[in-house]
Amino acid sequence: MDECDGKCDTCAESGSGTDPKKEMEMQAKKATEKMDKIKYKIMVASGKGGVGKSTVAVNLARALCNKGYKVGVLDADITGPNIPKLLGVEDDKLLMGPEGITPIDTRGVKLISMAFVLSNPDSAVIWRGPMKMVAIRQFMADVTWGDLDFLIIDLPPGTSDEPLSVIQLIPDLSGAIIVTTPQEVALLDSRKAVNMVKTMNVPVLGIIENMSGFRCPHCGEVLDIFKTGGGEKASKDLEIPFLGAIPLDLDVTPLGDKGMTFIDQKGDTAAKKSFEEIVDRLIEKLIG
Numbered sequence: 356m357d358e359c360d361g362k363c364d365t366c367a368e369s370g371s372g373t374d375p376k377k378e379m380e381m382q383a384k385k386a387t388e389k390m391d392k393i394k395y396k397i398m399v400a401s402g403k404g405g406v407g408k409s410t411v412a413v414n415l416a417r418a419l420c421n422k423g424y425k426v427g428v429l430d431a432d433i434t435g436p437n438i439p440k441l442l443g444v445e446d447d448k449l450l451m452g453p454e455g456i457t458p459i460d461t462r463g464v465k466l467i468s469m470a471f472v473l474s475n476p477d478s479a480v481i482w483r484g485p486m487k488m489v490a491i492r493q494f495m496a497d498v499t500w501g502d503l504d505f506l507i508i509d510l511p512p513g514t515s516d517e518p519l520s521v522i523q524l525i526p527d528l529s530g531a532i533i534v535t536t537p538q539e540v541a542l543l544d545s546r547k548a549v550n551m552v553k554t555m556n557v558p559v560l561g562i563i564e565n566m567s568g569f570r571c572p573h574c575g576e577v578l579d580i581f582k583t584g585g586g587e588k589a590s591k592d593l594e595i596p597f598l599g600a601i602p603l604d605l606d607v608t609p610l611g612d613k614g615m616t617f618i619d620q621k622g623d624t625a626a627k628k629s630f631e632e633i634v635d636r637l638i639e640k641l642i643g
């Protein structure tokens with residue numbers, strides 16, 4: 356049988372074959388079609404690393420899912436994909452069906468991440484910007500997301516390749532949530548993230564101040580380990596909404612390390628209570 360050289364009628368019609376430009380256009384079209392079926396697309400960003408973006412992203416996804424919404428998470432942190440670990444599915448494998456890649460179902464939340472593509476969790480992805488954009492586009496175009504209410508997009512810190520790719524690939528983003536911690540170095544970087552999002556004409560849904568105060572479990576005194584109130588002040592200065600503050604909570608890290616979310620914990624912890632209010636504020640803002 357003759358081998359196809361990529362110029363046959365089938366390839367021409369499907370846009371596949373050897374023409375990379377055409378292939379890219381087809382992928383972009385597919386990505387747009389898939390994203391059109393999702394009502395609210397929210398990116399979780401920050402200027403600084405380690406401030407709790409991924410923690411916010413997974414707890415937000417779980418909170419929305421618990422309220423009955425159809426939710427997906429796109430882990431757009433290509434070089435440091437943490438979401439599968441935080442949702443306890445890091446050993447799961449992706450399945451390829453006739454319609455595309457089936458996202459991992461984690462207790463009702465659909466998830467795609469670079470972590471599922473790596474053969475070894477310690478492998479380093481050493482890619483320049485354009486390759487990261489190709490991967491993010493593929494996560495949009497080739498994954499069978501279906502009709503979702505929310506897609507939460509977790510980003511690495513900063514104002515570079517991944518946030519820019521997401522903004523370019525999803526022109527109708529519902530908006531960005533900026534996560535910060537209260538200390539000046541974090542706020543300085545957060546203001547940059549807000550300004551990038553504004554410059555790209557993406558709505559800023561609001562700032563969340565994470566690791567905001569800590570109630571000592573022994574004496575009950577509230578200690579401002581990283582200070583408090585900086586996020587709210589920054590939101591006033593930058594004229595963007597303040598979604599709320601999440602305190603430092605001793606349970607958050609051990610739960611995350613075990614692949615569990617604090618929002619699903621029994622009882623009312625300080626972090627859970629504050630986060631529920633943040634989620635309600637966000638829903639009110641988006642859906643009313």
Ligand SMILES: Nc1ncnc2c1ncn2[C@@H]1O[C@H](COP(=O)(O)OP(=O)(O)OP(=O)(O)O)[C@@H](O)[C@H]1O
Nearest residue numbers: 404405406407408409410566602603604607608611
């Ligand atoms: N409110 C909190 N209380 C206690 N620990 C927290 C809180 N929020 C996040 N953490 C912990 O801080 C660490 C960093 O959180 P996370 O990975 O969510 O940050 P990130 O901003 O996504 O980091 P990166 O920039 O590397 O992607 C994790 O170990 C997480 O469990």
Ligand SMILES: [Mg+2]
Nearest residue numbers: 408409432437
């Ligand atoms: Mg992260």
